[in-house]
Amino acid sequence: xxxxxxxxxxxxxxxxxxxxxxxxxxxxxRHGYFIYGYRHFSSRIKGGHTNYKIRISTKSRLANADYLxxxxxxxxxxxxxxxxxxxxxxxxxxxxxxxxVAPEGKQIRFFAVxxxxxxxxxxxxxxxxxxAVGATAAVLGLSPETFLSYLNDKFLRKGEQVVQNNMNALxxxxxxxxxQGIELSDLKLAPGDGVERLYLTGNDACGFGALAAGVRLMPxxxxxxxxxxxxxxxxxxxxxxxxxxxxxDEIAAVTMSIGASFGGSRVCTSTSGPGLALMMExxxxxxxxxxxxxxxxxxxxxxxxxxxxxxxxxxxxxALWGTHGEIQKIVVAPSNAEECFYMTVDAFNWAEQYQVxxxxxxxxxxxxxxxxxxxxDFSRVSIDRGNLATQEQLEAVAAGQLFKRYEFxxxxxxxxxxxxxxxxxxxxxxxxxxxxxxxxxxKNIRNKMMDKRLGKFDGIELPNSFSFNGDEDFDTLLxxxxxxxxxxxxxxxxxxxxxxxVGHLHIKVLNPFPTESVQKFVSKAKKVVVIENNATGxxxxxxxxxxxxxxxxxxxxxxxxxxxxxxxxxxxxxxx
Amino acid sequence: MATVKDFRNEVxxxxxxxxxxxxxxxxxxxxxAESGKEPEEVAVIxxxxxxxxxxxxxxSYGFHTIHGRSLPVAQGVKLANRDLTVIASGxxxxxxxxxxxxxxxxxxxxxxxxxxxxxxxIYGLTKGQTSPxxxxxxxxxxxxxxxxxxxxxxxxxxxxxxxxxxxxxGFSSDIKQLTEIIKAAIAHKGFSLVSVYSPCVTxxxxxxxxxxxxxxxxxxxxxxxxxxxxIQAMATVMEHKGLVTGILYQNESLKAYEDLIPGYKEEPIxxxxxxxxxxxxxxxxxxxx
Numbered sequence: 001x002x003x004x005x006x007x008x009x010x011x012x013x014x015x016x017x018x019x020x021x022x023x024x025x026x027x028x029x030r031h032g033y034f035i036y037g038y039r040h041f042s043s044r045i046k047g048g049h050t051n052y053k054i055r056i057s058t059k060s061r062l063a064n065a066d067y068l069x070x071x072x073x074x075x076x077x078x079x080x081x082x083x084x085x086x087x088x089x090x091x092x093x094x095x096x097x098x099x100x101v102a103p104e105g106k107q108i109r110f111f112a113v114x115x116x117x118x119x120x121x122x123x124x125x126x127x128x129x130x131x132a133v134g135a136t137a138a139v140l141g142l143s144p145e146t147f148l149s150y151l152n153d154k155f156l157r158k159g160e161q162v163v164q165n166n167m168n169a170l171x172x173x174x175x176x177x178x179x180q181g182i183e184l185s186d187l188k189l190a191p192g193d194g195v196e197r198l199y200l201t202g203n204d205a206c207g208f209g210a211l212a213a214g215v216r217l218m219p220x221x222x223x224x225x226x227x228x229x230x231x232x233x234x235x236x237x238x239x240x241x242x243x244x245x246x247x248x249d250e251i252a253a254v255t256m257s258i259g260a261s262f263g264g265s266r267v268c269t270s271t272s273g274p275g276l277a278l279m280m281e282x283x284x285x286x287x288x289x290x291x292x293x294x295x296x297x298x299x300x301x302x303x304x305x306x307x308x309x310x311x312x313x314x315x316x317x318x319a320l321w322g323t324h325g326e327i328q329k330i331v332v333a334p335s336n337a338e339e340c341f342y343m344t345v346d347a348f349n350w351a352e353q354y355q356v357x358x359x360x361x362x363x364x365x366x367x368x369x370x371x372x373x374x375x376x377d378f379s380r381v382s383i384d385r386g387n388l389a390t391q392e393q394l395e396a397v398a399a400g401q402l403f404k405r406y407e408f409x410x411x412x413x414x415x416x417x418x419x420x421x422x423x424x425x426x427x428x429x430x431x432x433x434x435x436x437x438x439x440x441x442x443k444n445i446r447n448k449m450m451d452k453r454l455g456k457f458d459g460i461e462l463p464n465s466f467s468f469n470g471d472e473d474f475d476t477l478l479x480x481x482x483x484x485x486x487x488x489x490x491x492x493x494x495x496x497x498x499x500x501x502v503g504h505l506h507i508k509v510l511n512p513f514p515t516e517s518v519q520k521f522v523s524k525a526k527k528v529v530v531i532e533n534n535a536t537g538x539x540x541x542x543x544x545x546x547x548x549x550x551x552x553x554x555x556x557x558x559x560x561x562x563x564x565x566x567x568x569x570x571x572x573x574x575x576x
Numbered sequence: 577m578a579t580v581k582d583f584r585n586e587v588x589x590x591x592x593x594x595x596x597x598x599x600x601x602x603x604x605x606x607x608x609a610e611s612g613k614e615p616e617e618v619a620v621i622x623x624x625x626x627x628x629x630x631x632x633x634x635x636s637y638g639f640h641t642i643h644g645r646s647l648p649v650a651q652g653v654k655l656a657n658r659d660l661t662v663i664a665s666g667x668x669x670x671x672x673x674x675x676x677x678x679x680x681x682x683x684x685x686x687x688x689x690x691x692x693x694x695x696x697x698i699y700g701l702t703k704g705q706t707s708p709x710x711x712x713x714x715x716x717x718x719x720x721x722x723x724x725x726x727x728x729x730x731x732x733x734x735x736x737x738x739x740x741x742x743x744x745x746g747f748s749s750d751i752k753q754l755t756e757i758i759k760a761a762i763a764h765k766g767f768s769l770v771s772v773y774s775p776c777v778t779x780x781x782x783x784x785x786x787x788x789x790x791x792x793x794x795x796x797x798x799x800x801x802x803x804x805x806x807i808q809a810m811a812t813v814m815e816h817k818g819l820v821t822g823i824l825y826q827n828e829s830l831k832a833y834e835d836l837i838p839g840y841k842e843e844p845i846x847x848x849x850x851x852x853x854x855x856x857x858x859x860x861x862x863x864x865x
Contacts, residue, residue, distance in 0.1 A: 240839075241839055243839075259656070378857050424637075428640065
């Protein structure tokens, strides 16, 4: 029985590709399988090839597989574009309607199923997705009933007849494949463990994390692949008295966030590379005025418009150093949807505790692919707004005096106060300023203020700044950031299976960089490979910039697609 | 109750003697006191330029932002605390050059804030370059020595086109009129623009106090002027090339943005308890199963 397999459905954008994948993925997630769903889409509304790849496994696999076991084709283009991914003796199910031509030179099991015709016979051509799922169930040895709970959730409000029609279509597809009598027993899927888990994208988890963290305002401008965070909060914030405002641009989004934070709200905005570039002056304002804001940056292919629907990890330099002048900020990079949730909560707390702009960096593969993760534990969610002025502090301000919003303290963090509070009047300015916020060019105050702002993380390593797994006595250390975690784990397992001693260090906080901890791992390694999705080795250079000493071998990929596990496995293996 | 003195602080503005901005500062302070506001209930959010310094010269909460962005920051403040009186402020370069589209969007969005622009038809802080409101032919040794070849923007026309609900213009020489206008703008429930002709005595030798006095028409002197008539307002502004002061247009039936937000509460966000119930979070999480 198979412990994992890979399935893909493809066709024209707008043809129900997403819904086909969702039925399969959600239903199997409910039966305790681990799902990883990756969407391929174009920057257009309708038309153009699109596909949805789903990996089904009995344990967590957060990456695409090396090859496909099953391909469902709604058109010939899908076969032409994707059949090279099909493994030897894989399964191709194509709609008989377009007279599909099987790929040459490859041994496959080919089913021309009248998907559209069966759907029409059961009520409507749009149900061809159900027929395709039924055919899939037959291949995998799953019962059609596996999909009943999903169909009920999706269609019961439209009436029992609609559920029945869909079920009939699904069963007809199932039966059609069975009737061909082709041997499929090698594709029988091992059972899932039946545990209820979540199936969501990184964007969903970021949005939900922000909600749980107490965000109430989100000024944001739409951009791929970040818009879903905004769309999620557009639905949720009205339930808690909050609001998403769609701004005129990203400059307004970041500066309105600064205003909302100054006004006393927890606030975030979301964007991708081009928007992050526009936000830079505002991020500098948040830096010098010590105004906490949270920015989601879902990285995509750059530079400029680049490859807007493609994966890349190339905004790290921009996130760290894009602003003119010198400020301190927090940059975190979750590696899966679970971390997107918890680290977003952390980011909101850290932003207010350290009073710095905070960027949550994800990448397209993480932000848009669905994945199965354990349910969130809300006892791990707490809200800490940092140093807020007490009533006593406010009452101690003499009449005619201003509140010391930028008071010099040992921790370098000063008390915050919100407009409306008596005794708290002070001035805020992007000009260098005194403890009460008055503009100054006094060189001593300038030096002290710069040291206060830049020194906030002196000697501080934020919790969970990195993770390590693999062999404690590793010879080879693989280092990554963001969505590559699952890929690196798989490559590591294969290297270990060949007898190599391998460790996997994943960086989760890019600033303040956990230099000391990383150095300990790097120093122990005979070989260090830094794996990332950009052309210039940004993570490797950030490590060096932060003083990590060692020889680094760089593996980079920047063609717009995530790695597949064998690429990393082969690269590392061939280093010997 | 706070008096005008309570809105003053010890800072001496770095404006040149005779600058029109002094009058605007005084009118704002007077209008706030006469509107019954307390200093801590007011937030003045300003941009960059000579006039942008104004947030530091009024005793209230203040935020001196970056060039052109006072309005987005001000709208953020208002969303976080709808009980505050929020005043955004800056100059013609800040508001009608680099920040023009924020102004148009703020006008159509209609949040309850008051935007006070000090228009001197020149860039003062950078020492005298032509501005978007400088007239065609405007000569200035810095940027248009042969005369400005661009057309001047008429802010009042832009405001009306963007669907503004309160439009007024003032002149630094008439503090009494300006104070009354600002009071009305603060009282107006929605976005209000008070654009003030505020001469630059150092760099603008064309648009002087005397020049304005000769060219400005006070709208109250126009017989039968109806400030609720948007078409008449536009016609009057065009007829006078923008050089008309007073409350030019007011639509009191427009609802403010805050009053239209679904689920938005009377209680300002700043006072909300942030943690959500376990029950709510669990129910929300179920959507991902």
